[in-house]
Amino acid sequence: MFERWLLMFSRALRNMRQSPLLCGAAIGTVGVSLTIVAFFGILVLNVQKLTGHWSREVQVVAYLDQVPKPEVLHRWQSGIASLQQVQEVRYVSREDALARFRTRLGQDAALLTGVEAEVLPASLEVSLRPDFRNRAGVEVVVSYLRQQAGLKDLRYGQDWLDRFDAFLGLMRAGGFICGGFLLFATLFIVANTIKLTLFARREELEVMALVGATSWFIKAPFLLEAALQGALGGLFSLGCTYLLFAGFLRQGLGSLLLAAGIDSITFLPTSYQLALIALGVLLGVSGSLVSLRRLVRV
Amino acid sequence: MIQLFNVCKAYKKGSSALNEITLNIPKGDFVYVTGPSGAGKSTLLKLLYVGEKPSRGQILINGQNITRMGLGKIPRLRRQIGVVFQDFKLIASRTIFENVAFPLEVQGKKRFEVSKKVFQTLKLVGLEHKLHRYPLELSGGEQQRAAIARALVVDPLVLLADEPTGNLDPDLTLEVMELFKGANARGTTILFATHDRSMIRRFPRRQIVLEGGFLVEDRTP
Numbered sequence: 001m002f003e004r005w006l007l008m009f010s011r012a013l014r015n016m017r018q019s020p021l022l023c024g025a026a027i028g029t030v031g032v033s034l035t036i037v038a039f040f041g042i043l044v045l046n047v048q049k050l051t052g053h054w055s056r057e058v059q060v061v062a063y064l065d066q067v068p069k070p071e072v073l074h075r076w077q078s079g080i081a082s083l084q085q086v087q088e089v090r091y092v093s094r095e096d097a098l099a100r101f102r103t104r105l106g107q108d109a110a111l112l113t114g115v116e117a118e119v120l121p122a123s124l125e126v127s128l129r130p131d132f133r134n135r136a137g138v139e140v141v142v143s144y145l146r147q148q149a150g151l152k153d154l155r156y157g158q159d160w161l162d163r164f165d166a167f168l169g170l171m172r173a174g175g176f177i178c179g180g181f182l183l184f185a186t187l188f189i190v191a192n193t194i195k196l197t198l199f200a201r202r203e204e205l206e207v208m209a210l211v212g213a214t215s216w217f218i219k220a221p222f223l224l225e226a227a228l229q230g231a232l233g234g235l236f237s238l239g240c241t242y243l244l245f246a247g248f249l250r251q252g253l254g255s256l257l258l259a260a261g262i263d264s265i266t267f268l269p270t271s272y273q274l275a276l277i278a279l280g281v282l283l284g285v286s287g288s289l290v291s292l293r294r295l296v297r298v
Numbered sequence: 299m300i301q302l303f304n305v306c307k308a309y310k311k312g313s314s315a316l317n318e319i320t321l322n323i324p325k326g327d328f329v330y331v332t333g334p335s336g337a338g339k340s341t342l343l344k345l346l347y348v349g350e351k352p353s354r355g356q357i358l359i360n361g362q363n364i365t366r367m368g369l370g371k372i373p374r375l376r377r378q379i380g381v382v383f384q385d386f387k388l389i390a391s392r393t394i395f396e397n398v399a400f401p402l403e404v405q406g407k408k409r410f411e412v413s414k415k416v417f418q419t420l421k422l423v424g425l426e427h428k429l430h431r432y433p434l435e436l437s438g439g440e441q442q443r444a445a446i447a448r449a450l451v452v453d454p455l456v457l458l459a460d461e462p463t464g465n466l467d468p469d470l471t472l473e474v475m476e477l478f479k480g481a482n483a484r485g486t487t488i489l490f491a492t493h494d495r496s497m498i499r500r501f502p503r504r505q506i507v508l509e510g511g512f513l514v515e516d517r518t519p
Binding site: 004007206207210212213214215217 | 347349369370373374375376377381387388389390391400401403404405406408409448452
C-alpha cells in the first residue's frame with residue numbers, strides 16, 4: 001500500500017516537472033484567484049472590526065425622575081442584569097453625571113461654575129452583550145425596563161440603531177454574495193485551467209484506461225498534483241496578499257477605517273491563512289475532479 | 299475464447315457500424331479481420347476491449363459476458379487483453395522501459411518483478427538496448443515493437459491489433475508479424491485487423507471479412 005502511494009506521489013511530482021508551464025499556470029491561477037478572495041477577506045475582517053467597535057455604542061439609558069431608594073435601585077439592577085442580553089448595568093448618580101459632563105467640557109468646564117448636580121437626572125446605563133447589540137436585543141431590554149421596572153424616559157438611539165442594523169444587513173448580504181461569487185468564479189477558472197493541463201495529457205489518460213488502470217489509479221496522481229498545486233497557489237496568494245496589504249491596504253484602507261474609529265488594520269490571522277491554503281487545496285482537488293470526471297470514463 | 303452473438307453497433311446519427319455479427323473464435327486462434335476502410339474492423343476491436351458497448355447482442359470473452367459488465371470490472375478484463383494500434387499510442391514523455399512497465403504498475407506488481415518482466419519482453423522484441431530512450435527517438439518499426447511489448451508484457455489471453463503494420467514498410471512488417479506469430483505460438487489468441495492482402499497471402503490464417511458492417515465471409519485456409 002505504501003509503495004502504491006509512493007508511486008502515485010512520484011507520478012504527481014513527475015507530471016509537475018514535465019510540464020512546468022502548465023503547472024505554473026495552474027498555480028498562478030489558484031494564487032491570483034485566492035489573492036482576490038484574501039483581499040476581500042481582509043476588507044470584511046476590518047469592516048467587521050469597525051462595526052464591532054461601533055456596536056459598543058449600542059446601549060439603553062433610562063433616565064430617572066427621582067433618585068431611587070437603595071433597595072429599589074438594587075432590585076432594578078439585579079432584575080435587569082438577569083436578562084441574557086445584558087452585559088452590564090451601571091447606575092450613574094446626579095453627581096457622577098455632573099462630573100462626567102465637566103470632563104467632557106474639558107477647558108470649558110468653567111461654564112458649569114455654580115451649577116448644582118440636581119439639574120441633571122440620575123440614570124441607569126444598560127450595555128448589551130456583543131451578540132445582542134442590535135434592534136431585537138435592544139427591544140427586549142427596553143420592553144423589560146418599561147413593563148417590569150416602570151421606567152418611562154428611555155434613550156437608545158432609535159434612528160441610529162435602525163441605520164446600524166440596515167448597514168450590518170447590507171454588509172452581511174454583500175459579503176455572502178460577493179464571497180460566493182468570488183469562490184464560484186475561482187472554482188470555474190481553476191477547473192478550466194486544470195482541464196487544460198489534463199487535456200494536454202489526454203493520450204496518457206487513454207493509454208492508462210486501455211491497459212486496465214482503475215479509475216482511482218488514473219485519477220489519484222492528478223488529484224495529488226492538483227492538491228499540491230492548490231497548496232502552492234494558496235502560499236503564493238498569501239505572499240501576494242501580504243505585499244498588497246503592506247504596500248497599499250495598510251495605508252489606503254487604514255486612513256479610511258482609522259477615521260471611522262478603529263485603531264489599527266488587521267492582516268489575516270493564522271487560522272485564516274491556513275484556511276486560505278486549505279481552500280487552495282480544495283479548489284485544486286474539486287477543479288481536478290470536475291475535469292477528470294469528463295475525461296476519464298473507466 | 300471470444301464469442302459474439304448477433305452483435306450490432308449503431309451510432310446516434312443513425313449510421314450503423316456493425317450488423318448482426320455472430321462469431322466464435324477458439325482459444326489460441328489467429329484471425330485476420332479484413333475489409334475495406336469503414337467496414338467496421340476497428341469498431342469490432344473496440345467492442346472487444348470495451349472501448350464502446352454494442353447497441354444489441356452479446357459478447358463473451360473467456361466465458362465472461364462483457365456487454366453486461368459494470369464499469370468497475372472493465373479494468374480487470376482489460377488486463378487480460380493486449381491492444382496494439384496503428385499509431386502506437388506510446389506515452390511520449392516516458393521512456394520505452396516506463397511505457398512497457400506501465401501495465402504491470404497498473405496491476406500493482408512489485409518493482410523487481412516489473413523490471414525483470416519488462417526486460418524479458420523488450421529482449422523478445424529486440425529493444426533491450428533502447429529501454430532508456432523516449433518513443434520519439436525511435437523509428438516507426440521500433441515504436442511499434444515497443445507497443446507490442448507493452449501489450450505482451452502482461453501475457454494477455456487475447457491480443458487485438460488494429461492495423462499494426464499500416465505505417466510500416468514491408469521489411470518492418472515482416473519483423474512485426476514474427477512477433478505476433480511468436481505470441482500466438484505461446485497460446486495468445488490474436489485478432490489482427492488489416493487490409494493488407496499481400497500479408498494475408500504470405501501468412502495465411504483464418505480470415506473474417508467485413509463489408510459495410512456485415513460479416514460477409516469467414517474462411518479458413
